[in-house]
Amino acid sequence: MKIWVDADACPKVIKEIIFKTAMKRSIHTTLVANSSMYMPDSPFLAFRRVGAGFDRADNEIVELMEAGDLVVTADIPLAAAVVDKGGVGINPRGELYTTENVKACLSMRNFMAELRDTGVETGGPAPFKPNDRHTFANQLDRYLTQRERED
Numbered sequence: 001m002k003i004w005v006d007a008d009a010c011p012k013v014i015k016e017i018i019f020k021t022a023m024k025r026s027i028h029t030t031l032v033a034n035s036s037m038y039m040p041d042s043p044f045l046a047f048r049r050v051g052a053g054f055d056r057a058d059n060e061i062v063e064l065m066e067a068g069d070l071v072v073t074a075d076i077p078l079a080a081a082v083v084d085k086g087g088v089g090i091n092p093r094g095e096l097y098t099t100e101n102v103k104a105c106l107s108m109r110n111f112m113a114e115l116r117d118t119g120v121e122t123g124g125p126a127p128f129k130p131n132d133r134h135t136f137a138n139q140l141d142r143y144l145t146q147r148e149r150e151d
Contacts, residue, residue, distance in 0.1 A: 004061045006073035007031035014092040032057045094135035
């Protein structure tokens with residue numbers, strides 16, 4: 001299993017958790033973004049820069065990932081594509097995207113987008129809170145521990 005990170009919009013505190021986890025558990029992890037960013041030096045961490053453009057990083061992740069991989073993203077359409085390819089997604093707030101829930105998440109996202117397109121104020125996502133960091137770290141640890149037991 002590899003971890004892929006949709007890194008452009010991923011909060012710095014979440015990337016730091018991912019770095020520590022990848023190095024501690026020896027999991028190959030690749031950040032994909034269209035701008036350079038800091039990463040610690042580790043044989044388990046890699047960076048792929050893609051050109052600017054809509055969904056370039058998302059498309060790169062879907063193309064390169066394999067069934068069983070974990071993708072960190074807040075982008076629900078990307079999470080749906082990951083799940084369709086046999087992977088699992090996790091957003092920076094710790095919600096797992098699986099075959100059981102990703103279609104419902106995508107439907108809700110599309111519904112809210114339609115509302116916004118008609119001029120309805122939906123308020124957008126809540127601000128990222130310190131508790132979100134803990135929820136993400138705990139969910140990531142639970143998921144990886146479960147995967148280790150299955151292997």
